[in-house]
């Protein structure tokens with residue numbers, strides 16, 4: 584795992600997490616029937632129905648309780664993520680968005696209790712290689728004493744069989760892909776020499792360096808001003824599409840979610856309120872809570888969210 588991951592909470596096991604409900608024995612997740620455990624009364628939406636039979640990730644009744652917490656931060660989460668899908672997870676503060684992101688990435692604090700199933704297609708993913716994670720504060724991913732090039736070379740060489748020179752070349756390419764001005768010169772720079780938006784681009788370059796199948800951006804734009812937010816959202820969307828990578832975009836801003844997501848999942852009090860294609864959730868929300876989020880977002884200056892998807 585790269586330096587940017589090591590600074591975070593110790594990961595719990597990835598792959599199939601099967602803990603505390605009846606019938607959830609451990610086993611080879613690759614041999615499981617992925618349709619198992621879906622509630623019979625739940626009508627799959629069209630985006631879900633169009634999914635391949637082999638989702639990248641399937642959550643079944645996922646529940647998370649932090650160490651010492653009296654109540655679960657997440658419970659009863661059923662969710663399937665298709666390869667290359669862009670999913671936005673929205674909800675108010677404390678609704679469990681980051682907990683969901685951390686559970687998927689294996690970044691929950693040690694001692695957290697995880698119930699239900701978290702099933703990956705293929706091999707158990709390696710955090711930092713198969714799952715990239717971008718945090719709200721890019722500073723947390725960057726060591727002030729290391730050049731940007733050194734950060735990238737370390738992550739690249741940790742996960743890929745590259746010579747120092749090839750890793751350096753790849754690092755420059757990555758900075759170009761995240762649209763950092765003068766990427767070759769930026770390799771020599773140090774974190775404090777870049778703006779908040781530029782540091783977030785660098786953090787994204789680190790997160791995608793090893794070619795993950797899934798990128799998780801947890802409030803990655805919340806600390807940025809509105810124009811930079813829109814640029815980063817466009818960058819994440821374009822990277823996901825160009826690299827055939829799935830994206831989970833965690834945000835409290837339904838407007839930003841609308842700009843990039845194929846589907847939107849709405850969380851409240853640790854439970855999934857609804858999930859569906861973006862246009863449907865925006866135009867015909869099923870949950871009263873989603874209607875409230877939309878009403879809170881819309882004012883006279885807001886453009887229509889459905890048209891904002893362009």
Ligand SMILES: Nc1ncnc2c1ncn2[C@@H]1O[C@H](COP(=O)(O)OP(=O)(O)OP(=O)(O)O)[C@@H](O)[C@H]1O
Nearest residue numbers: 649652656675676677678679680681682683692835
């Ligand atoms: N490390 C932790 N230990 C104990 N409880 C936690 C921890 N992290 C989060 N929680 C609690 O879990 C619940 C969900 O928090 P979470 O951070 O997932 O919500 P969120 O929707 O991401 O909120 P925000 O938008 O403010 O980041 C909250 O009640 C929070 O207080």
